[in-house]
Amino acid sequence: MKATEFLADLSRRFPNEPEYLQAVEEVVTSIEEVYNAHPEFERYNLIERLCIPDRIFTFRVSWVDDSGKVQNNMGYRIQHSNAIGPYKGGIRFHSSVNQSILKFLAFEQTFKNSLTTLAMGGAKGGSDFSPRGKSDMEVMRFCQAFIAELWRQIGPDTDVPAGDIGVGGREVGYMFGMYKKMAREFSGTFTGKGREFGGSLIRPEATGYGNVYFLLNMLATRGLSLEGKRVAISGSGNVATYTAEKLLQLGAKVVSMSDSNGTIYIPDGLTEEQLAYIFKLKNIYRGRIREAAEEFGFDYYDGERPWLRVKCDIAMPSATQNEIDGDDARALLAGGCIAVSEGANMPSTPEAIKEFQKARILYAPGKAANAGGVSVSGLEMAQNSQKLSWSAEEVDERLRDIMKEIHHQCELFGREDDGYINYVKGANVAGFMKVARAIMAQGIL
Ligand code: NDP
Numbered sequence: 001m002k003a004t005e006f007l008a009d010l011s012r013r014f015p016n017e018p019e020y021l022q023a024v025e026e027v028v029t030s031i032e033e034v035y036n037a038h039p040e041f042e043r044y045n046l047i048e049r050l051c052i053p054d055r056i057f058t059f060r061v062s063w064v065d066d067s068g069k070v071q072n073n074m075g076y077r078i079q080h081s082n083a084i085g086p087y088k089g090g091i092r093f094h095s096s097v098n099q100s101i102l103k104f105l106a107f108e109q110t111f112k113n114s115l116t117t118l119a120m121g122g123a124k125g126g127s128d129f130s131p132r133g134k135s136d137m138e139v140m141r142f143c144q145a146f147i148a149e150l151w152r153q154i155g156p157d158t159d160v161p162a163g164d165i166g167v168g169g170r171e172v173g174y175m176f177g178m179y180k181k182m183a184r185e186f187s188g189t190f191t192g193k194g195r196e197f198g199g200s201l202i203r204p205e206a207t208g209y210g211n212v213y214f215l216l217n218m219l220a221t222r223g224l225s226l227e228g229k230r231v232a233i234s235g236s237g238n239v240a241t242y243t244a245e246k247l248l249q250l251g252a253k254v255v256s257m258s259d260s261n262g263t264i265y266i267p268d269g270l271t272e273e274q275l276a277y278i279f280k281l282k283n284i285y286r287g288r289i290r291e292a293a294e295e296f297g298f299d300y301y302d303g304e305r306p307w308l309r310v311k312c313d314i315a316m317p318s319a320t321q322n323e324i325d326g327d328d329a330r331a332l333l334a335g336g337c338i339a340v341s342e343g344a345n346m347p348s349t350p351e352a353i354k355e356f357q358k359a360r361i362l363y364a365p366g367k368a369a370n371a372g373g374v375s376v377s378g379l380e381m382a383q384n385s386q387k388l389s390w391s392a393e394e395v396d397e398r399l400r401d402i403m404k405e406i407h408h409q410c411e412l413f414g415r416e417d418d419g420y421i422n423y424v425k426g427a428n429v430a431g432f433m434k435v436a437r438a439i440m441a442q443g444i445l
């Protein structure tokens, strides 16, 4: 395989899918060498079978808003690969959702899930419906209409959705309820469920906690600790808030959080009480981060992301894709940033990644650093199959072990001649080899 030729061909076939092409390019260029070391891969055209999703469901979702008006949104589920386990991946509800974004997320999920050591394939779904500003009943009606269409394609051993942007415990609960009714079964078909009906302890915390555990492993390779480090976080949703919680527990300073309207800057670091306020503000009152600035007198940068102005030792982007561009990366490096650990999926542009790697700082891509969320989803599936639930301590312990193992795999496959760990290469090669062997073993499907 020549990566450049394959990518040119893919761009010709999917010209309107920039995020998908971006994600594929990153993986394909970093696995080219190992791919070519296995001539059997090329003989069976493995690369196309790995990069093009197994199937895509696209549908209209019609629902009635509180004023009685009929609304129509698009719904999608991308089943990318079930080579190593049932399709598995989150559902995103956000006005920006389109096929390209979900294809990139399903592709990334396949490699991420392979790294977790658990048996999960890759998938992603969602809608251009935005829960922001909607009443609970509107959200419920939308979720029911979405599942009235999707339920046939999912199941505990077929495809297991979970949350992502705009989809948290409330949305998963409504979708699970509708699935249960349509399918006439009570099963583990969703993860991230309420703990009363099969949800795992620590699943809400898992992505943020897991990212901090991964960061600790990275820092340890340079003999560094978290104590007193200034950490800039973007976002103020599920991943961002639990990242902040674990950082505070471990003695780091959280100097920023954000939402799609702006950034708060807290040079001395957030207190636990202030974080509890933000958690309530975002999850219960569904307010804006600006309100935290008003409440506590923080600096507020309207319409800005954290990276250009906030000084930090460590950056943990936890909002959305392509939120750190080349200029942001250069500003972070100039401000003394020594590590970037991605809570979001693909938050750094290719130019930003190049800057981080050129500067030889610790840089972990989302598919490694944020894999804790889907890992605990995998543990939720295991508990549901056993009809048992494990203690928070047990799940947290397993999460730490999994993040350590993912770090180990990145080190094994990503260490370069000068000793630098290229976590992008390590994660891609390790994730790829497992899926590739499984695809080869199962024949042409
Ligand atoms: P939430 O919906 O809980 O929070 C998302 C946060 O990011 C909000 O603060 C939101 O601001 C902000 N945000 C979303 N889109 C944009 C945008 N286009 N521009 C600026 N800010 C934006 O989602 P999660 O915390 O679950 O997800 C955050 C990231 O983490 C995503 O990339 C997701 O794919 C990834 N991820 C999530 C996992 C999970 O388990 N939930 C697992 C692994 C990765 P606002 O409130 O203004 O919309």
Ligand code: 2IT
Pocket: 088, 089, 090, 091, 109, 112, 160, 161, 162, 163, 164, 191, 345, 370, 371, 373, 374, 375, 377
């Ligand atoms: O991007 C992700 O890994 C998630 N949104 C979590 C997926 C899951 O199935 O828990």
